[in-house]
Amino acid sequence: MNAPPNAPSPAQRDSTVERLLADASGRLPRADARRNVERLVAAARTAVAEVGVGVSAHEIARRAGVGVGTFYRRIPSLEVLLEALLDELLGEIADRADDALTDPDPWHGFCGFAAAYVGLRAESCGIGEALGGACGDSLARQLADLRGRIRQLVERAQETGAMRADVAWEDVPFLLAAAATGERTLGLRAHEQQWERNLRIILDGLRAAPPAP
């Protein structure tokens, strides 16, 4: 936590922080300014995860331990910040889908993606809302891309016979959303990482040959 070439761990965080710090003029921001922007972006991340996309600017500033004035000095508006963060998260999910599409075993690839998707969704209240379309048109293209990838994953798994064929690919986003939502829609949490238990049942349901009516 000292001076050296400072290594801000995740690459994405840099990108958002850097974009916000980029000044029209070439001047570098003061050290405390940079530190506070980093804190604000980090606070926004956890706040979106815990509270959702409805989180307020004051709440983010409070979590970051700075005043609202500091928030608005570098951040054009609350909306811009939230959009940037969610765009980033959606990009991560799309990358996971791409990885899964290169898996030689389609069913294995699908399960891996499903776990990543459900896990992210369960951990972050806000990403679930964004995936549900709560953020208007700004993320629409990203969402459509993601749906396309999910479709490919499902069809690949069905072609090899690993996934039952009487399921429409359109149902899969619902089922994955379903596995994640229990976490928050039921007041109490029965077990740690309930979503893993939910997903297991759902994957078994997707794999099994349909039993007699």
Place this chain on the structure above:
Amino acid sequence: MNAPPNAPSPAQRDSTVERLLADASGRLPRADARRNVERLVAAARTAVAEVGVGVSAHEIARRAGVGVGTFYRRIPSLEVLLEALLDELLGEIADRADDALTDPDPWHGFCGFAAAYVGLRAESCGIGEALGGACGDSLARQLADLRGRIRQLVERAQETGAMRADVAWEDVPFLLAAAATGERTLGLRAHEQQWERNLRIILDGLRAAPPAP
């Protein structure tokens, strides 16, 4: 829709309306007063289903086609009204569970209850929120009762071997909530009654013998 002994269809509606109309004195309310209370309660029902438990008194009055003044003349507070309605709905669900417990085929009973529960939950935004504990302690006892019944249903189904034994009964409320939530958590609706499609996969997952890892 005329004068005769007027038959207000569902018995529950009567109960709530009647309770609100019951005056300390024995005097009967004027005909327009009764009509408006009926309209308000009906409007509150649909509003809770469509908007959720966060619906405002003005919104309910607007839907009922009356002024807010009329709302507050007979209804002590918004909270009282919502609580009464949700209590009623939870009672209906509990009745369904009791019916299911008398089914000679435990698996059949469980599936019937599951369909009723998921259907109600999917149709009414508000009941989902109430089941998720969004209404504080006022419905806590009802919720606990319901959980107890679900536990019985699950254990009965597991004892006969119809439901796989490696599922904890605590997971089942999550899975049922999951089947219903897709409906609203994903912006678009792929099919009419998506919840039926979700539930089918989930029930298959619950029934199937767990496949090899």
Place this chain on the structure above:
DNA sequence: CTTAAACGGACAGACCTTGTCCGCTTGACC
């Protein structure tokens, strides 16, 4: 026709939101 009950909706007051402004503080450079 009379009259009390009921009506509608403007209104008060509390709360929460985003975003601005300005007096004080502090990092950076000489």
Place this chain on the structure above:
DNA sequence: GGTCAAGCGGACAAGGTCTGTCCGTTTAAG
């Protein structure tokens, strides 16, 4: 260390939504 602009915090303005009240007008009922 001294200078000073960049940065800071949080009170504040402005606008929104909420619940619940009040009162002049309308209407059902005997």
